[in-house]
């Protein structure tokens with residue numbers, strides 16, 4: 223394991239945790255009954271409580287939660303940087319406390335992105351350096367480095383010192399060195415932070431390709447719900463130290479009702495819009511040359527009542543679209559708060 227992270231208060235896992243993981247040997251990562259309290263007495267903070275989840279090989283799982291939800295403590299407990307009070311972590315069935323060397327040989331992590339590149343070294347030298355310290359002969363993976371540089375649009379910068387690159391490029395160098403490693407379970411914290419829209423899209427696409435080609439298992443945390451929705455097969459949502467949702471993005475969205483309806487008509491004038499506004503929560507109004515599109519937050523019953531009253535008044539409905547819930551809506555509902 224090569225941890226691309228700044229040095230933090232490392233409490234290496236040296237004791238055997240009190241609860242053994244169930245035999246979830248097919249999972250690439252199994253976390254069982256994790257608990258961690260910081261401090262004691264009146265100042266005690268329970269950062270994580272009874273956190274369990276499993277990640278199948280070759281899948282991408284998003285770990286989400288508002289500030290203070292316990293994501294970092296969970297990830298650091300998995301990586302052996304924090305010693306949990308209770309619980310067990312297995313990587314491909316290997317208990318990290320019982321056999322850390324074998325378990326961590328599978329893992330790599332990018333926790334603080336660009337801050338960990340060596341800025342005086344060139345892009346390629348960084349990749350070679352991180353390969354070397356993780357025990358891999360950089361010549362043996364030179365092709366992989368070339369491919370990643372190409373895919374992440376860094377090839378033309380390969381021989382430039384990292385300090386001369388933009389922040390987003392530095393982030394990509396960091397990511398490339400993690401993706402080039404031999405590890406098959408990878409942790410990425412905010413992988414698209416600081417990237418422009420195009421680079422972010424490229425990175426998501428390449429990440430998915432690499433996951434599929436190498437059967438990589440990825441645990442990713444991000445502020446950006448679009449990124450999570452785009453790349454994750456499942457999400458684990460944490461709140462107040464506990465797991466509050468663990469499901470596929472598809473299922474989480476399916477369980478949510480339609481948020482509202484967008485109705486487009488040439489007949490919406492100001493007085494009609496005001497009337498609609500008295501009966502419904504109007505969330506958006508967009509005016510085009512010859513039409514107006516109104517978005518109302520309502521369930522299907524509300525919509526049918528509105529459509530019927532518009533028809534009675536001979537209002538022409540050009541188009542009606544549903545406004546579906548987004549992962550962000552699910553997140554807010556599950557955590558009762560803001561996006562992390």
Ligand SMILES: Nc1ncnc2c1ncn2[C@@H]1O[C@H](COP(=O)(O)OP(=O)(O)OP(=O)(O)O)[C@@H](O)[C@H]1O
Pocket residue numbers: 231260261267268269270287288289290291292293294295296562
């Ligand atoms: N070393 C520590 N000492 C004391 N309390 C801590 C320590 N690390 C974390 N905590 C507390 O544990 C709780 C969970 O923190 P954690 O950093 O795991 O949350 P997080 O979900 O990663 O939050 P963020 O999104 O802000 O990074 C918080 O209340 C935090 O203040």
